[in-house]
Amino acid sequence: MTPFRTLGARPWMADQVRRDDMASGRRFGVPAQAIALRIFLVVATVLFSLLYVAYATRMNASTLSPSAFFCSINAFSRASSDWRPLQEPGLLWFNTAFLVFCSLVYLGADHAAAKKNTRQLKNAMILVGILSISFLIGQLLVWQQLNAAGFFARANPSYGFFYMLTGIHGLHLIGGLVFWAILTVRLFQGASPHSLAVNIRLCGQYWHYLLVVWVAIFLLLLLT
Amino acid sequence: MAKATPTDIDDLETADLPEMDLYHPKSFLTKWVFSQDAKVIALQYATTATLIGLVALVLSWLMRLQLGFPDSFDFIAPTDYYQYITMHGMIMVIYLLTALFLGGFGNYLIPLMIGARDMVFPYMNMLSYWIYLAAVLLLAATFFVPGGPTGAGWTLYPPQAILSGTPGREWGIVLMLASLALFIVGFTMGGLNYVITVLQARARGMTLMRMPLTIWGIFVATILALLAFPSLFVSVIMLLFDRLLNTSFFMPHIIEFGEKLQYGGGSPILFQHLFWFFGHPEVYIVAVPAFGIVSDLIATHARKNIFGYRMMVWAILIIGLLSFVVWAHHMYVSGMNPYFGFFFATSTLIIAVPTAIKVYNWVLTLWRGNIHLSLPMLFAIGFIITFINGGITGLFLGNVIVDVPLSDTMFVVAHFHMVMGVAPILVVFGAIYHWFPLITGRWLNQTLGHLHFWITFVGAYAIYFPMHYLGFMGVPRRYYSLGETAFIPDSVADLNKFITLAALVVGAAQIVFIFNLIYSIFWGRKAERNPWKATTLEWQTETMPPRHGNFGPQLPRVYRWAYDYSVPGAKDDFIPQNQPPAPDEEAAPTGAPPS
Numbered sequence: 125m126t127p128f129r130t131l132g133a134r135p136w137m138a139d140q141v142r143r144d145d146m147a148s149g150r151r152f153g154v155p156a157q158a159i160a161l162r163i164f165l166v167v168a169t170v171l172f173s174l175l176y177v178a179y180a181t182r183m184n185a186s187t188l189s190p191s192a193f194f195c196s197i198n199a200f201s202r203a204s205s206d207w208r209p210l211q212e213p214g215l216l217w218f219n220t221a222f223l224v225f226c227s228l229v230y231l232g233a234d235h236a237a238a239k240k241n242t243r244q245l246k247n248a249m250i251l252v253g254i255l256s257i258s259f260l261i262g263q264l265l266v267w268q269q270l271n272a273a274g275f276f277a278r279a280n281p282s283y284g285f286f287y288m289l290t291g292i293h294g295l296h297l298i299g300g301l302v303f304w305a306i307l308t309v310r311l312f313q314g315a316s317p318h319s320l321a322v323n324i325r326l327c328g329q330y331w332h333y334l335l336v337v338w339v340a341i342f343l344l345l346l347l348t
Numbered sequence: 349m350a351k352a353t354p355t356d357i358d359d360l361e362t363a364d365l366p367e368m369d370l371y372h373p374k375s376f377l378t379k380w381v382f383s384q385d386a387k388v389i390a391l392q393y394a395t396t397a398t399l400i401g402l403v404a405l406v407l408s409w410l411m412r413l414q415l416g417f418p419d420s421f422d423f424i425a426p427t428d429y430y431q432y433i434t435m436h437g438m439i440m441v442i443y444l445l446t447a448l449f450l451g452g453f454g455n456y457l458i459p460l461m462i463g464a465r466d467m468v469f470p471y472m473n474m475l476s477y478w479i480y481l482a483a484v485l486l487l488a489a490t491f492f493v494p495g496g497p498t499g500a501g502w503t504l505y506p507p508q509a510i511l512s513g514t515p516g517r518e519w520g521i522v523l524m525l526a527s528l529a530l531f532i533v534g535f536t537m538g539g540l541n542y543v544i545t546v547l548q549a550r551a552r553g554m555t556l557m558r559m560p561l562t563i564w565g566i567f568v569a570t571i572l573a574l575l576a577f578p579s580l581f582v583s584v585i586m587l588l589f590d591r592l593l594n595t596s597f598f599m600p601h602i603i604e605f606g607e608k609l610q611y612g613g614g615s616p617i618l619f620q621h622l623f624w625f626f627g628h629p630e631v632y633i634v635a636v637p638a639f640g641i642v643s644d645l646i647a648t649h650a651r652k653n654i655f656g657y658r659m660m661v662w663a664i665l666i667i668g669l670l671s672f673v674v675w676a677h678h679m680y681v682s683g684m685n686p687y688f689g690f691f692f693a694t695s696t697l698i699i700a701v702p703t704a705i706k707v708y709n710w711v712l713t714l715w716r717g718n719i720h721l722s723l724p725m726l727f728a729i730g731f732i733i734t735f736i737n738g739g740i741t742g743l744f745l746g747n748v749i750v751d752v753p754l755s756d757t758m759f760v761v762a763h764f765h766m767v768m769g770v771a772p773i774l775v776v777f778g779a780i781y782h783w784f785p786l787i788t789g790r791w792l793n794q795t796l797g798h799l800h801f802w803i804t805f806v807g808a809y810a811i812y813f814p815m816h817y818l819g820f821m822g823v824p825r826r827y828y829s830l831g832e833t834a835f836i837p838d839s840v841a842d843l844n845k846f847i848t849l850a851a852l853v854v855g856a857a858q859i860v861f862i863f864n865l866i867y868s869i870f871w872g873r874k875a876e877r878n879p880w881k882a883t884t885l886e887w888q889t890e891t892m893p894p895r896h897g898n899f900g901p902q903l904p905r906v907y908r909w910a911y912d913y914s915v916p917g918a919k920d921d922f923i924p925q926n927q928p929p930a931p932d933e934e935a936a937p938t939g940a941p942p943s
């Protein structure tokens with residue numbers, strides 16, 4: 125049903141009443157947690173988009189052009205006087221690789237869950253954990269490297285944004301790890317791969333999403 | 349008659365839904381403290397919000413005392429005054445109204461009104477409350493930290509919010525920002541729950557377009573909040589960075605006491621954009637649930653189907669959509685690009701159209717209705733009148749040329765108190781008088797209730813009508829005292845005294861109300877089942893108050909929309925939503941005009 129037809133219904137009319145009486149009361153034929161994830165991803169996308177906008181705005185903001193807000197299209201070409209581009213530490217490439225591998229492993233996990241291959245699924249989940257935590261440690265190392273080189277958040281807005289973007293992205297990953305931990309514990313307690321398949325697929329989708337967000341952030345940092 | 353369309357995707361699926369596995373509380377602790385029952389969580393939300401709201405009420409008395417009788421109260425220093433206004437505003441808007449409408453009414457009413465046993469994710473729902481409580485405690489803690497709460501104003505504008513001249517610069521602002529971030533995290537958990545419960549857990553036969561408007565209001569407001577709070581989150585985190593790590597996201601070059609601060613190059617206007625991109629939808633996050641609730645109060649207490657149900661749903665949706673493109677009407681004097689003013693004035697005025705449609709429909713519902721002047725109805729009528737007043741001053745302020753001289757005056761304070769202070773609070777009261785018998789099985793004392801209504805309603809006008817006038821006189825907002833100001837006549841002082849007295853009386857009436865609540869929970873007159881003869885499902889539960897799990901062994905089945913009042917030919921003047929059609933009943937009642 126399209127939303128427009130839903131909203132066009134006249135619930136008081138005889139023929140509509142007959143149809144409505146049969147409705148099941150569910151809008152979507154998928155599990156609730158799948159919808160929860162989608163909606164959450166929309167919310168997170170709003171959050172990261174706003175961070176993007178803030179980045180672009182601050183980049184070409186100066187006290188003289190307060191209207192920079194709507195000029196952010198030009199943001200990538202015109203840097204204001206106090207903006208110093210970030211020197212991206214090479215370690216970030218490694219961290220990116222960790223996340224890419226995570227996503228690949230999740231594809232394998234889906235496969236294993238579908239084939240009811242418990243051993244393979246356990247391995248995959250453990251690997252996801254290791255890779256994700258490596259990513260987080262890698263990000264912390266980057267923070268430390270920058271700090272040691274004298275570039276803490278206050279060095280320049282670009283560094284401030286770097287710490288903030290990576291921090292918020294990392295917190296989202298940690299949130300994901302909570303769900304990962306619950307699933308992994310259940311798996312090792314003997315839950316069947318079949319019963320966990322849906323949730324593992326959703327977890328995977330969340331990791332794919334965080335990979336996309338990370339690539340978007342990384343590109344933004346590289347290009348500016 | 350139009351061709352019928354099914355209103356849900358899987359409307360032809362006939363198999364019964366699997367019952368959701370319900371969580372079963374075993375001990376006192378899991379039943380009343382760490383409860384996962386939406387009804388208990390609702391009461392926890394409501395109690396917490398009310399308690400912190402009382403703090404905000406007391407702060408408003410202190411502010412009014414200072415404004416009415418400057419120089420008389422030694423214990424109110426200018427810095428104290430700033431702290432009062434900040435905490436008052438922030439508590440009222442976020443921690444009271446948002447939490448009460450969505451966390452309180454949302455939790456209580458969504459499962460009951462759509463015929464579900466509970467929220468879809470009860471555990472997350474519980475977490476949501478505990479995070480909210482932590483946010484409230486953090487906020488309250490700022491009263492006790494060195495330097496006290498922040499005095500930045502509820503809008504927290506940088507640069508002044510984090511400069512040393514602003515009270516609470518050390519701790520207050522940091523805790524405030526942390527508390528807001530927590531609030532947002534907690535709300536997001538609850539909000540996901542409300543949305544998914546409405547989408548996926550309705551009883552059989554309860555299509556979206558059969559839902560009571562209360563649920564539509566809460567549903568749309570929740571979506572607005574989910575999309576708007578990230579903006580507040582971003583501004584809060586960035587401001588926290590500026591404050592704690594000395595970044596310059598928002599902070600421009602500043603010289604303070606002859607000394608150049610290490611900030612530079614940031615954009616304070618960026619903060620304002622982020623804040624109001626959240627802030628304007630926020631006013632509708634509060635207003636839209638009130639719209640929904642008031643529609644149901646009016647239909648029930650005028651024994652009429654709501655006029656133009658579909659239009660009401662559409663208007664809520666359109667208002668929600670438009671509320672994201674009007675934010676900069678709060679920034680006409682900020683120094684943003686002047687051309688933006690044109691766009692935002694236009695969009696602001698357009699939003700008045702769906703709003704006006706709603707008002708017409710409420711009035712037309714009352715027209716020739718069988719109006720019972722019960723307390724909920726009185727409050728509902730009070731809401732309509734007040735909302736019209738506040739909406740009209742909004743139209744004034746939406747025009748750049750009118751707003752420029754009026755912004756930062758008492759006129760703005762009068763506008764937003766009418767429209768988002770008094771109006772929604774009247775709905776909250778109406779809703780409490782309406783649903784109290786359901787929640788407790790007892791009546792609130794009606795005499796005290798009438799006293800409460802009339803003092804609050806008349807008193808609110810005594811407070812805010814003169815305030816418009818003060819604004820026209822040029823009395824600025826957020827001033828500790830006016831001092832010797834040539835353009836402000838002496839009569840302003842008298843008016844200020846009058847307003848203060850009215851405010852104290854209205855405040856006292858709220859204490860009477862709180863007393864009534866507590867007294868009636870224990871000693872109120874016992875209420876019979878479905879005392880208002882309402883059609884909606886929450887009144888059709890086996891027991892009143894509804895037990896854990898809401899409904900009996902069988903979930904209700906829904907056979908009609910929520911507004912079958914005074915259907916011609918029917919035995920009673922209402923037909924509950926779960927009552928099957930009588931054998932001789934034309935499958936559809938004909939209470940509503942075709943539209």
Ligand code: HEM
Nearest residue numbers: 631635677678700739742743745746755756760764767768
């Ligand atoms: C027809 C509808 C409305 C219009 C045209 C309108 C317009 C405006 C404008 C232009 C301002 C800025 C005034 C200034 O700062 O100079 C304003 C302030 C405000 N409005 Fe409205 N408004 C409307 C409805 C509402 C509603 C429904 C609410 C809440 C439920 C609301 C709450 C507020 C608040 C809280 C402020 C002040 C914020 C602050 O500066 O602290 N308004 N309104």
Ligand SMILES: [Cu+2]
Nearest residue numbers: 628675677678
């Ligand atoms: Cu606004």
